[in-house]
Each structure stands twice: as C-alpha cells, then as structure tokens.
Amino acid sequence: MRTSQYLLSTLKETPANAEVISHQFMLRAGLVRAVASGLYTWLPTGLKVLKKVENIVREEMDRAGGIEMLMPMVQPADLWQESGRWEDYGPELLRLKDRHNRSFVLGPTHEEVITKLLSFELNSYKQLPLTMYQIQTKFRDEIRPRFGVMRSREFLMKDAYSFHLSQQCLEQTYQKLHQAYCNIFDRLGLDYRPVLADTGSIGGDASHEFHVLAESGEDDIAFSDSSDYAANIEKAEALAPSGERAPATMELNKVATPDTHSISDVCEFFNIAASQVAKTLLVIGEGEEGVTAPVVALVLRGDHDLNEIKAEKIDGVASPLTFASDAQIEAAANCNAGSIGPIAIGCKVIVDRSAAHLNDFTCGANESGYHYNGANFERDISDYEVADIRNIVAGDPSPCGQGTLTIKRGIEVGHIFQLGEKYAKAMGAAVLNDNGKNQILTMGCYGIGISRIVAAAIEQNNDANGIIWPDAIAPFKVVIIPMNMHKSARVKDTAEQLYSELLAAGVEVIIDDRKERPGVMFKDMELIGIPHSIIIGERNLDNKEVEYKNRREADKSILKIDEVVEFIKTK
RNA sequence: CGGUGAUUAGCGCAGCUUGGUAGCGCACUUGGUUUGGGUCCAAGGGGUCGCAAGUUCGAAUCUUGCAUCACCGACCA
Numbered sequence: 107m108r109t110s111q112y113l114l115s116t117l118k119e120t121p122a123n124a125e126v127i128s129h130q131f132m133l134r135a136g137l138v139r140a141v142a143s144g145l146y147t148w149l150p151t152g153l154k155v156l157k158k159v160e161n162i163v164r165e166e167m168d169r170a171g172g173i174e175m176l177m178p179m180v181q182p183a184d185l186w187q188e189s190g191r192w193e194d195y196g197p198e199l200l201r202l203k204d205r206h207n208r209s210f211v212l213g214p215t216h217e218e219v220i221t222k223l224l225s226f227e228l229n230s231y232k233q234l235p236l237t238m239y240q241i242q243t244k245f246r247d248e249i250r251p252r253f254g255v256m257r258s259r260e261f262l263m264k265d266a267y268s269f270h271l272s273q274q275c276l277e278q279t280y281q282k283l284h285q286a287y288c289n290i291f292d293r294l295g296l297d298y299r300p301v302l303a304d305t306g307s308i309g310g311d312a313s314h315e316f317h318v319l320a321e322s323g324e325d326d327i328a329f330s331d332s333s334d335y336a337a338n339i340e341k342a343e344a345l346a347p348s349g350e351r352a353p354a355t356m357e358l359n360k361v362a363t364p365d366t367h368s369i370s371d372v373c374e375f376f377n378i379a380a381s382q383v384a385k386t387l388l389v390i391g392e393g394e395e396g397v398t399a400p401v402v403a404l405v406l407r408g409d410h411d412l413n414e415i416k417a418e419k420i421d422g423v424a425s426p427l428t429f430a431s432d433a434q435i436e437a438a439a440n441c442n443a444g445s446i447g448p449i450a451i452g453c454k455v456i457v458d459r460s461a462a463h464l465n466d467f468t469c470g471a472n473e474s475g476y477h478y479n480g481a482n483f484e485r486d487i488s489d490y491e492v493a494d495i496r497n498i499v500a501g502d503p504s505p506c507g508q509g510t511l512t513i514k515r516g517i518e519v520g521h522i523f524q525l526g527e528k529y530a531k532a533m534g535a536a537v538l539n540d541n542g543k544n545q546i547l548t549m550g551c552y553g554i555g556i557s558r559i560v561a562a563a564i565e566q567n568n569d570a571n572g573i574i575w576p577d578a579i580a581p582f583k584v585v586i587i588p589m590n591m592h593k594s595a596r597v598k599d600t601a602e603q604l605y606s607e608l609l610a611a612g613v614e615v616i617i618d619d620r621k622e623r624p625g626v627m628f629k630d631m632e633l634i635g636i637p638h639s640i641i642i643g644e645r646n647l648d649n650k651e652v653e654y655k656n657r658r659e660a661d662k663s664i665l666k667i668d669e670v671v672e673f674i675k676t677k
Numbered sequence: 678c679g680g681u682g683a684u685u686a687g688c689g690c691a692g693c694u695u696g697g698u699a700g701c702g703c704a705c706u707u708g709g710u711u712u713g714g715g716u717c718c719a720a721g722g723g724g725u726c727g728c729a730a731g732u733u734c735g736a737a738u739c740u741u742g743c744a745u746c747a748c749c750g751a752c753c754a
Contacts (some may be wrong), residue, residue: 118703118715123747133688143746176699197678198752217754249678249752263754315754324753414751426751521754555754588714625714631713643713653713 121289128564129254144251144259154581170286183209212245222670225535239266295576302337315518318562332509343505355482383408388430455490573635589643
C-alpha cells in the first residue's frame, strides 16, 4: 500500500467528545468515524485490524470444531415470542415493522434463529454434538452507548452455539471452547483472564467471562493472590467471617442523632468505624399480583456495598432489584431513609454474612433523627435470615479457600454460557436418542466481541504517541519511511526496491510516499501504531544500510539493505 | 430514562455578559522557503453560528420549545 493512494485520515488534535484512550486514538489514527451515537463507520485502516481479529477468531473456532454459518440480522418477532424473550429482553431489543405491519427485531443475539433452524435440521443423536458459529453484526439499543466502539449499538460479534444430549457432553464442548478462547486471546497478544461470571439475562447454569485487563474497563474482577481463582465481582462470593460472633457487652441504647443521615455522619457522630455500623436498605419484595408489594430490609456493614445481583436472587426479593421510594420507606419504617434499622422493623430482614457477625453495633432506630448503639443480634433482632448480599472488597479471603482477593478492572471481550434446555425446550429442538425416544437438546452459547477487542487492544497497548499494535492485529506489519525521496533518487530507488521485495515476500507493507517532512511521517506512523519501521535516508546509503525501529522500543538500529526482507520476515 | 454539560468551517476553540461587518489555530488549495521528529512566509477556498418560533429597526448573542452529542448512574460482547 502507498500512503499517497490510501485514506490515512489521521487527526492532529483529539476530538472533544472522545473520553477514553482507545476512542481517542481510533479517531485520531483514522480507524473509525462516528455516524450517530453508537454507530460507526470503519475506515480502511480500522477494517484491516477488525478483519485480522475476525480471522484469528475464525481459525481458532474452526480448530475447535466449530462450523461457520450466517444468519440474518433481521429476525421475525414470532421467534422471540416463542422463546419468551419478546417480553423479557426489554427495550434493548430494537423492534421494527415491515410494510405489511409485521413485527421484526434487529438481532442482538441469535439463540432463537439457530435453535429453530436446528429443530428442523437435526433428527438424530448421531448428528451430535454440533457447534455452529457466525461472525456477524449485532444490534443492541444500549441506553447509553459510550467509549466509542467499546459499547456501541451496532457491533461485530462472533456467536457460537453448541448442541448436545447430555450435560456431560455440553461440559466437554464448553471446556474445548474455553481453551479455544484462551488460544484466541493468547494469539491476539492481550493480557486477559477468564473469570467466573453471572449468567445474566441469557440464563443458564455455568458461565465464564473473558476480560482484557485495563483501567478503563467497566467491570471489577476479583483475583486470589495464591490460586487461579478469578471471578466477576458480581459473582464472587463473600465468605462469612471466621469464628463465633462476639457476645453482647452493651445495652441497647437509643440516641438522638439530629441531621445524621449517611454512614459517614453516623461514624462521625459516634466516633466509630464504618465497620461497626449496620446500614439498612429497603427494597421491593416479591408480592402477589395486585397486592401492594411488601418491602424487604437488607442489612450490610457500613463499609460494605450491596451486590444487587446477589440480592435479587434471594427468595422474597423482587427481580430486578428495586429500591423502595421515600414514601414506601416512610410507610414501612416510619422514618426517613437515614434512620432505618433492622430492630422491630416489621418486614422481612436479610442480613449479610459479615453484618451478621457484628456485636454491639450501631444502626438506625426507625425513628427519624434517632439511632441505636449497642445493638446485638438474637437479643434485639430475632427474626432474620443471613445471606451473601455484598460485594467483595480487596483483602477479603478468596472463596476458593486459598489466599486473599485483589480487584482489577476488566473489559469483557468474551462470555461463554452453559444454557441447558431453556431455548431448545421453547423452540421445540429435539432429536431421537439411541433408545428411539424424543429428547430435548442441551445447549451452550459462546460470544466474542470482535469490534470491542480492537478497542480493548488499544487500551492495553498505547503510549503518548499513539497505538502500539500487537503484531498479530497490526493493520500493516512494516512501514517504509523514505527521507526526502523527492530530492534523492538513491533514497527513492532503495525505498521502491525494498517495497517491491517485501510485497513479493508476502509482507504487509505500507510505504509513506507522500511529499511530507520526516517528522510528519514519523508522527503519523507512530499514531497508527505500525510495529516495524524501515527508515531510508541519504546518510546511511553509502554503506548500503537503512535504519530499523520497533514501535515498542526507543532506539533505532542499522540494517544492511540486502538483509531487510529476511529480518522483517523473522519478526 | 434521571442528573450534568455542550452544539459557531473537516478538527480544536474564541466571540454571547453589554444585540449592530462571523473570527483564531490546525487541516485544505496556490506560490515561495525548509528538509532526520508535526518548518516558515504570503495569498486563497470553505460557515443559513444545531433546528423552530418569539422579542427587536436589527439576533451567533436575549426568551421559549425541540433536536443532537458527550459524561455520571441501571444494561452487556
């Protein structure tokens, strides 16, 4: 490729509405342009990277036994009604009508289509197990698209679906694809971790996410410091504190605490640590249809945060988790939100494991402007349940039993699920088993965000000058930068000769043949992040030499001209 | 959807308080200059100031409504 006949589209200045590094560099390096919120055009350089990621994913999926196919992006509503997700998926599902007023959706994922298809195509257990995949555009009407292509509405995804007759068989394929995902992220050259995950709206039993570690990530990942345990903080279990709860030593004592609402107010007022305070949150409970929903009190230690995913799974708590309104709080606890407490509250009380270990603690008195201190379980609060409802914090013991947890930020680039029979049952996907009986299929599904990987790779590989691509996904492997080619026939001839030789050797090379000053070329090529540069100037040609620079290193080195092609090929 | 802020040339911004000729830097075109890290000089092209209504002799500027975009919260590859 020649820059003079290409669309580089680099920008000197950072567009004002790009916040994260990857978005800034993707715009500046001419990889993408926004069309509307969450919708992007991929420019030539960006598309090259996207295709490289796609091909690595395709190769590893094929190697793991996947079979590629392609399903439509527009899907009929009745498939979604059949699975029940027409109601369940919510507004993120973009619905539309055709000219005949028939309803369709823009596919956010393809369980319905694939399962329906295979309910027709599969007849016998002899055809199983089967793993199908596609690499295709998805649409999710995100509430708030952000971070460029990292959370866009339209994006490129690899989605795979596996079909089995037994859980055991599903687990084998799940393991195989888990390994395939590791191979993919290894080849991409990314620092990533597979972590235990919540199954979310897709449903099912077991699940792992693959996270690229980066400060700009939207998820918190908990790691054990002495085992390979890793879990999304949504999922990571907070163990009960060890040992017995200390006995009560104080009397229950009601104290007037005017203008004391937050945990920090209470700590300051009583001069105690947040870990000695119990905070009480009221959420909506599961009520019968038509009846006013009851509230449920969730009790946590003052220094801990509620884990909403864990809480909404508890029997009696409405899902999705909904906090009580001020009016509901007033009605249930006779006080404002700053003075709620678990003592004699008159509703279901669920206490976090760590909070349940407290003795002589401080809590709201269910009377505006009053708190108790010296509160103790059993003596003061008898009717309660204990559950794990908090987020783990750094320093907590690992649920695996070894080591303590640390927390890092991650970008979710892959997610694999064991779905079980959910979709197969809904869509009537069954085959005859070896006893000649009809049997519902068991499924797994496996996603990778191709376009998100491009952004994640930049988040993890950049410096002040721009992107530093991992070699496997660089848009070009090497750039030839001739110094003042228009003034020196020698420089021009050498550059053109090397360009031809590299092309002939099958190397992805771009030559910067613009009539630009050297500084401009260096800046542009560093911004775009091409891993290897060959710099050709008068000063080295007398010795039949050129310079080589690696994007990751500060210093240049000297190469003999006739060694360049071999040298680059070994990189 | 709630909160916050923004919208003036392709990009980054000023002008608005106090209404009166639409500006600066980068980029682009032309000429010259320079040539190993975003040269310098000069001359140019490009804007219905997000849209609509209102106030006014006159609106980028004041008022109202709407739209779009970004950031913080709940969702997810």
